Amino acid sequence: MATLRLENVHKNYGILEDAVKGISFTCNDGELMVLLGPSGCGKTTTLRMIAGLESVTDGVIKIDGKVINNLAPQQRNVAMAFETYALYPLLSVYKNIAFPLQVMKLSKAEIDRRVREVAEVLSITDILNNLPGRLSGGEKQRVSLARALVREPTIFLIDEPLSHIDADLHYRARALIKHIHVTTGTTMVYVTHDQKEAVALADRLILMNLGTIQQIGTPQDLYYHPVNLFVASFISEPPMNTILTRLEMGESLLLLHLQGEGQVILHFSVDEIPSCAQHALYRYHGKEIIMGVRPQNVRIQHSAKGGGILKQVPGKLLVYELLVNEGIAQVLVNGNKFECVTPLETTFRASDAVRLAMDFADLYFFDPQTTNHIEYKRR
Amino acid sequence: MKRNSMIVTYLFMVLLAVFLLGPLVWIVMMSFKNPQDVIAVPPKLIFKPTLDNYLALFGFSRGGMVTAGMFLSSFKNTLIISAGSVLLSMIIGVPAAYAIARLSFSAKENFAFLYLSFRFVPEITIILPLYIIYQRINLYDKYIGMILIYQLISLPLIIWIMRSFFEEIPIEIEQAAYLDGYSRFQTMWRVIMPLAVGGIATASILASIFCWNNFIFGLMLGSNNTQPITVGLLSFMGTSEVQWGMMAAATVIAIIPEIIMVISVQRYLIRGLTFGAVK
Numbered sequence: 328m329a330t331l332r333l334e335n336v337h338k339n340y341g342i343l344e345d346a347v348k349g350i351s352f353t354c355n356d357g358e359l360m361v362l363l364g365p366s367g368c369g370k371t372t373t374l375r376m377i378a379g380l381e382s383v384t385d386g387v388i389k390i391d392g393k394v395i396n397n398l399a400p401q402q403r404n405v406a407m408a409f410e411t412y413a414l415y416p417l418l419s420v421y422k423n424i425a426f427p428l429q430v431m432k433l434s435k436a437e438i439d440r441r442v443r444e445v446a447e448v449l450s451i452t453d454i455l456n457n458l459p460g461r462l463s464g465g466e467k468q469r470v471s472l473a474r475a476l477v478r479e480p481t482i483f484l485i486d487e488p489l490s491h492i493d494a495d496l497h498y499r500a501r502a503l504i505k506h507i508h509v510t511t512g513t514t515m516v517y518v519t520h521d522q523k524e525a526v527a528l529a530d531r532l533i534l535m536n537l538g539t540i541q542q543i544g545t546p547q548d549l550y551y552h553p554v555n556l557f558v559a560s561f562i563s564e565p566p567m568n569t570i571l572t573r574l575e576m577g578e579s580l581l582l583l584h585l586q587g588e589g590q591v592i593l594h595f596s597v598d599e600i601p602s603c604a605q606h607a608l609y610r611y612h613g614k615e616i617i618m619g620v621r622p623q624n625v626r627i628q629h630s631a632k633g634g635g636i637l638k639q640v641p642g643k644l645l646v647y648e649l650l651v652n653e654g655i656a657q658v659l660v661n662g663n664k665f666e667c668v669t670p671l672e673t674t675f676r677a678s679d680a681v682r683l684a685m686d687f688a689d690l691y692f693f694d695p696q697t698t699n700h701i702e703y704k705r706r
Numbered sequence: 707m708k709r710n711s712m713i714v715t716y717l718f719m720v721l722l723a724v725f726l727l728g729p730l731v732w733i734v735m736m737s738f739k740n741p742q743d744v745i746a747v748p749p750k751l752i753f754k755p756t757l758d759n760y761l762a763l764f765g766f767s768r769g770g771m772v773t774a775g776m777f778l779s780s781f782k783n784t785l786i787i788s789a790g791s792v793l794l795s796m797i798i799g800v801p802a803a804y805a806i807a808r809l810s811f812s813a814k815e816n817f818a819f820l821y822l823s824f825r826f827v828p829e830i831t832i833i834l835p836l837y838i839i840y841q842r843i844n845l846y847d848k849y850i851g852m853i854l855i856y857q858l859i860s861l862p863l864i865i866w867i868m869r870s871f872f873e874e875i876p877i878e879i880e881q882a883a884y885l886d887g888y889s890r891f892q893t894m895w896r897v898i899m900p901l902a903v904g905g906i907a908t909a910s911i912l913a914s915i916f917c918w919n920n921f922i923f924g925l926m927l928g929s930n931n932t933q934p935i936t937v938g939l940l941s942f943m944g945t946s947e948v949q950w951g952m953m954a955a956a957t958v959i960a961i962i963p964e965i966i967m968v969i970s971v972q973r974y975l976i977r978g979l980t981f982g983a984v985k
Contacts, residue, residue, distance in 0.1 A: 378881075378885060379884075379885075380881050380884070380885075399884070400881070400884040400885050401884055401885075401887050401888065401889060405885065406885060407881075407882070407885050409878045409881070409882060410878075411876060411878050413876065413878035413879045413881065413882040414879075414882075415879060415882075415883075415897055416879075416901065417900050417901065426883075426886055427886035427887055430886065430887040430888055430892070431887065474882075474886070475885075478886070478887075
């Protein structure tokens with residue numbers, strides 16, 4: 328149980344650029360905070376600085392208000408589950424879990440009670456006598472979680488625990504971590520590059536890129552109110568479609584000219600555009616603006632059917648993938664690639680002529696220079 | 707085509723085996739020959755074997771007493787010097803290898819290279835100044851002096867082999883132990899050492915073999931008290947005759963410990979010899 332606070336933390340590995348460039352955040356007592364970002368964004372470095380495995384170049388890390396920058400890992404009472412599990416190969420599962428308790432000089436009976444208790448929670452009682460080398464990935468992961476948990480640490484750090492787990496076990500492993508968090512109430516910092524995992528687990532998440540924090544917030548915040556293009560495209564599966572357009576605002580219509588050879592225009596009636604959006608977008612009148620739309624919000628149909636509606640744009644289908652419960656189509660519109668999620672009822676083939684449509688309410692706009700999100704109040 | 711290349715490969719391997727094992731077979735045969743058979747021309751492949759040479763070596767036959775004493779004491783000397791050298795190298799080298807593998811300090815690679823460079827220089831180039839120094843500081847013909855100079859042989863081997871072993875142990879295992887509350891020393895002792903015993907065994911045996919084989923240090927820096935077996939074998943070459951049979955028997959006895967050591971760690975030896983370059 329503890330509050331973790333990072334203030335303007337930097338990490339430099341002796342090269343020109345900092346690996347972590349001044350990040351600050353607070354992880355509240357009992358909160359599950361997810362550090363999310365592409366590889367090399369500094370999330371694992373940040374976690375390792377919290378653990379004490381990396382020195383802090385500049386800035387302050389506090390646990391419950393106490394600066395811990397210069398404490399050794401042993402003195403921080405922080406537990407960590409490693410990406411590679413880092414189990415002691417010569418010790419049985421039982422001894423692995425008991426290992427952190429032995430140094431605490433607890434009685435044999437107390438150690439035994441706590442090992443069995445945590446083994447029960449993680450359902451590994453039946454493998455307590457095995458050696459780590461004989462365990463499956465999922466079992467190893469649970470043992471490493473058990474070893475970290477058994478100490479009842481103030482903060483529990485988890486580094487990419489699911490990256491070596493078979494896909495079909497992902498869901499269960501994720502649920503287990505959530506379960507541990509709920510039952511123990513420990514403050515957790517969880518590092519991952521997988522946005523699905525992050526959204527599923529996080530109380531709040533921190534999206535990092537190139538050593539800086541892009542945005543901190545609940546998964547919903549990041550999904551519906553991304554601060555910039557990076558956040559919007561990262562928190563989206565499949566990634567958000569982003570297309571450079573030229574915006575034109577008329578009396579009754581808002582036009583988006585898609586970049587490219589031909590003249591392809593998305594039309595929206597001003598009536599369906601909230602006035603605050605009109606305000607926010609007005610200064611881009613006649614200028615370039617980046618339009619974003621999630622693949623889930625792009626409607627697709629064969630050209631033959633319907634047609635003639637203003638909002639629709641013609642396109643040519645490039646690739647159609649059938650997933651388990653939906654299809655994904657890549658459509659070329661005037662040289663711009665759109666991905667759209669399609670229901671299973673309609674099937675498509677490559678080079679089909681299709682039409683795409685989308686609602687204004689589903690569009691996101693970004694400044695082409697700063698890539699910041701042009702935010703306005705949504706419905 | 708494939709068949710032909712197989713034949714060539716096997717032919718080459720047979721030649722190599724003859725080249726490497728031939729002298730060994732020759733020596734073993736020689737050790738069972740009587741003096742006439744040893745010097746017979748052409749060499750006899752079929753002869754009446756005799757144990758005379760071995761019996762003489764251990765003092766069980768006429769005139770054997772003198773050589774027996776010499777042989778046994780130089781065997782003992784080699785044992786003491788080799789074991790002592792490897793032990794000292796272990797005490798210094800294992801922590802040094804760990805430091806080079808895990809810690810970052812300035813000139814780390816230079817240190818590592820310095821140790822390796824001990825093996826670059828042929829012993830003969832430094833033996834004269836060493837001889838004079840040893841005479842002056844009273845290390846000449848002392849076990850401790852021999853053990854110290856043998857560090858040039860065993861220390862680099864142990865440092866470099868152990869370094870690669872330590873580097874192969876994932877660092878996360880150590881870091882997990884730190885987070886579990888174990889100090890660096892406790893971690894080294896309780897987590898790393900158990901994983902490194904295989905490496906320690908390999909490195910020490912390999913170093914022992916190199917120490918066992920050394921000739922020049924024993925010849926120049928040792929005398930009656932510390933003369934190792936490699937030098938002791940020379941005494942079978944007298945002014946009037948060479949006792950080939952006994953020399954061969956002594957050689958066979960002298961290499962038995964090495965053969966046992968090699969066989970016992972053969973599996974690890976290849977890995978150790980490549981210094982972890984091939985992972």
